[in-house]
Amino acid sequence: MGQSTAKENIHEGFSIPMTSPADRHQQVLVVEDDESVTKMLLWLLRSAGFSAQTASTGQEALQTLDREAVDAVLLDLGLPDQRAGDVIQRLRAWKGHPEWLVISVMDPGEAARKYGPLGDRFISKPFDPWVLIRRLDGLLDAHQKPQGALD
Helix, strand or coil: CCCCCCCEEEECCEEEECCCHHHCCCEEEEECCCHHHHHHHHHHHHHCCCEEEEECCHHHHHHHHHHCCCCEEEEECCCCCCCHHHHHHHHHHCCCCCEEEEEECCCHHHHHHHHCCCHHHEEECCCCHHHHHHHHHHHHHHHHCCCCCCC
């Protein structure tokens, strides 16, 4: 068996490839009211080399988005102030908006009926940390790739 050349960080039974924060320059806003989920997401994102900050309500997220540039938003649909829809509406309206993923225990069909089409932006809780990081990377890579560029 060969050795892996990538450093890995192992936590709570899973591992993710370690990336130096200098390797990434993306800022992620985590909008989540559950403190344990927020801590896990912060650990996961920072371990993968992202910078991350938090908001625990939709109103706080909207205020953060008004004053700070972020590259991506991870948004919980079950916020206590019921403002997740306002955050989604703002993200959809901005030209050159940050990329975003929705994380929720809500049924994907119910979420789509309530918030409009979410497609591959929806991740069900509980989620696989690998899937979240891959989906986030994919959205950010697609957003940063010049139009017409080939892989």
